[in-house]
Amino acid sequence: MNWGSASEFFAMGGHAFYVWGSYGVTTVFMVAEVVLVVRRKRTITQRLGRMLRMRIGGKHEAQT
Amino acid sequence: MWAVFQCVVRRDLTLAMRRRADVLTTLFFFVIVVSLFPLGVGPEMDILRMMGAGVVWVAALLASMLSLGRMFSADYADGTLEQMVLSPQPLTLLVLGKVLSHWLTSGLPLVLIAPLLGIQFGLSTQALLILVMALLLGTPVLSLIGAVGAALTLGLRGGGVLVSLLVLPLYIPVLIFGAGAVDASMSGLAAQAHLALLGAFLAPALVFAPWATGWALRISLD
Amino acid sequence: MGLNLNWFKYSSPATFYPLAGKMIPYFAGLAVVLTVIGLYLGFFVAPTDFKQGEGYRIIFIHVPAAWMSMLIYVVMAVYAGVGLVFNTRLSSLMAYALAPTGAMFTFLALWTGALWGKPMWGTWWVWDARLTSELILLFLYIGFMSLRAAIDDPRRAARASGLLAIVGVINVPIIYKSVEWWNTLHQGATVTISSGTSMESTMLTAMAVMVFAFWMYTIAVVLVRVRCEMLEAEQHTDWVADAVREGK
Numbered sequence: 001m002n003w004g005s006a007s008e009f010f011a012m013g014g015h016a017f018y019v020w021g022s023y024g025v026t027t028v029f030m031v032a033e034v035v036l037v038v039r040r041k042r043t044i045t046q047r048l049g050r051m052l053r054m055r056i057g058g059k060h061e062a063q064t
Numbered sequence: 065m066w067a068v069f070q071c072v073v074r075r076d077l078t079l080a081m082r083r084r085a086d087v088l089t090t091l092f093f094f095v096i097v098v099s100l101f102p103l104g105v106g107p108e109m110d111i112l113r114m115m116g117a118g119v120v121w122v123a124a125l126l127a128s129m130l131s132l133g134r135m136f137s138a139d140y141a142d143g144t145l146e147q148m149v150l151s152p153q154p155l156t157l158l159v160l161g162k163v164l165s166h167w168l169t170s171g172l173p174l175v176l177i178a179p180l181l182g183i184q185f186g187l188s189t190q191a192l193l194i195l196v197m198a199l200l201l202g203t204p205v206l207s208l209i210g211a212v213g214a215a216l217t218l219g220l221r222g223g224g225v226l227v228s229l230l231v232l233p234l235y236i237p238v239l240i241f242g243a244g245a246v247d248a249s250m251s252g253l254a255a256q257a258h259l260a261l262l263g264a265f266l267a268p269a270l271v272f273a274p275w276a277t278g279w280a281l282r283i284s285l286d
Numbered sequence: 287m288g289l290n291l292n293w294f295k296y297s298s299p300a301t302f303y304p305l306a307g308k309m310i311p312y313f314a315g316l317a318v319v320l321t322v323i324g325l326y327l328g329f330f331v332a333p334t335d336f337k338q339g340e341g342y343r344i345i346f347i348h349v350p351a352a353w354m355s356m357l358i359y360v361v362m363a364v365y366a367g368v369g370l371v372f373n374t375r376l377s378s379l380m381a382y383a384l385a386p387t388g389a390m391f392t393f394l395a396l397w398t399g400a401l402w403g404k405p406m407w408g409t410w411w412v413w414d415a416r417l418t419s420e421l422i423l424l425f426l427y428i429g430f431m432s433l434r435a436a437i438d439d440p441r442r443a444a445r446a447s448g449l450l451a452i453v454g455v456i457n458v459p460i461i462y463k464s465v466e467w468w469n470t471l472h473q474g475a476t477v478t479i480s481s482g483t484s485m486e487s488t489m490l491t492a493m494a495v496m497v498f499a500f501w502m503y504t505i506a507v508v509l510v511r512v513r514c515e516m517l518e519a520e521q522h523t524d525w526v527a528d529a530v531r532e533g534k
């Protein structure tokens with residue numbers, strides 16, 4: 001354990017800006033990518049679901 | 065087989081000569097872009113001498129890329145390209161003919177006028193000689209690799225910009241050794257290594273690029 | 287009877303879709319676990335570098351990101367090539383799914399490289415051979431993605447981007463070598479990212495764990511994205527209707 005205290009950990013030996021700058025941007029990008037891709041998946045499934053219901057709806061009217 | 069090659073080249077050259085403006089626009093673009101740099105950077109000769117080769121080469125890259133769009137677009141529009149693809153003659157040869165005509169109309173003029181522009185940058189005659197030789201070896205490679213890009217983006221909206229995005233990264237080795245040859249000769253080193261490498265790019269490009277372009281044409285046309 | 291494993295069983299989207307769906311949670315979970323271990327090792331176990339102080343800890347994401355950016359490009363090119371040669375739609379979709387993650391890792395490698403370069407070399411951007419090649423790799427990714435986006439007909443898009451990926455991957459070593467030669471000729475290889483003089487063992491293990499964490503992350507994200515691509519590409523098929531109805 002080479003950090004005396006939490007503040008020392010965040011100071012990162014004077015390189016705080018650079019280390020946390022790079023880790024911060026990396027986390028932001030990776031989390032953003034995950035959120036975007038999951039949201040894209042959800043919107044596609046919802047859209048296809050709606051189109052499916054419309055098509056099936058259409059068929060029922062045609063049959064009755 | 066070679067008759068068809070000559071026929072394609074002759075046809076394209078006559079077409080180009082009929083619309084001489086296209087050839088000249090590439091040339092004037094090259095001259096203007098090269099002349100802009102001293103205005104931007106300042107008149108000190110030693111700075112200009114140091115960046116002369118790089119500027120000429122980047123301008124050559126942009127000029128040859130500018131005219132890539134025209135390589136297939138006219139034939140694509142009026143359907144001759146489809147006839148070419150369907151013809152019994154090997155498509156690679158036809159494409160080589162088109163690339164040669166593109167180089168003759170947009171690569172060779174740059175090579176001929178480059179010494180004139182080199183003088184603007186205070187390059188010594190020895191450096192100018194190396195510049196011309198490097199361009200002579202390099203511009204065909206630009207046309208060959210550019211042909212693949214042009215074939216891929218056939219008939220796409222915004223194709224011109226897209227070709228530059230696809231093709232410029234692939235031009236980088238040619239740029240590095242083209243400009244490097246002149247820098248090496250100016251700083252007293254021998255430039256043979258760079259010219260040899262440019263030749264090493266040219267040889268495989270001559271073999272593979274037309275074949276890849278033919279493949280790209282079939283993809284774009286079917 | 288012999289092993290008549292049908293190699294192409296999972297290459298049809300209908301069968302690959304549920305399989306990918308089942309695999310994603312495992313890869314995602316593994317990615318999180320490995321990242322936590324890697325960061326713990328990196329920050330709390332690995333000692334301070336005597337020359338670079340604490341700044342070197344950026345290595346734990348810079349090097350994995352750079353390696354991933356190169357690896358993903360090659361894997362993407364192989365998928366795109368297979369899709370072009372064998373006309374298997376799923377391979378091209380896989381290449382599309384890989385490209386954005388690869389481009390992101392390339393950007394992250396450049397970003398963390400610059401932030402690491404500032405304290406070590408004093409400037410944000412150094413025309414070091416590796417950084418320059420990474421920048422060119424980013425252009426190749428952008429070229430691949432924009433070509434696909436520019437073509438409406440999916441079949442042509444798949445084959446055109448496939449050919450571009452093959453041409454690109456052939457040029458990547460040439461570009462890397464010429465940039466390295468260009469860099470050493472100009473101002474000599476004085477500036478190299480010294481990844482720790484002799485890589486202290488805990489640093490190495492921390493970085494290795496982070497590399498695997500990034501692998502798992504990539505696989506998870508790419509699988510989700512490829513499922514999106516599959517749904518979009520095959521939206522008129524019955525298996526998509528069933529999958530959507532079951533809410534998978």
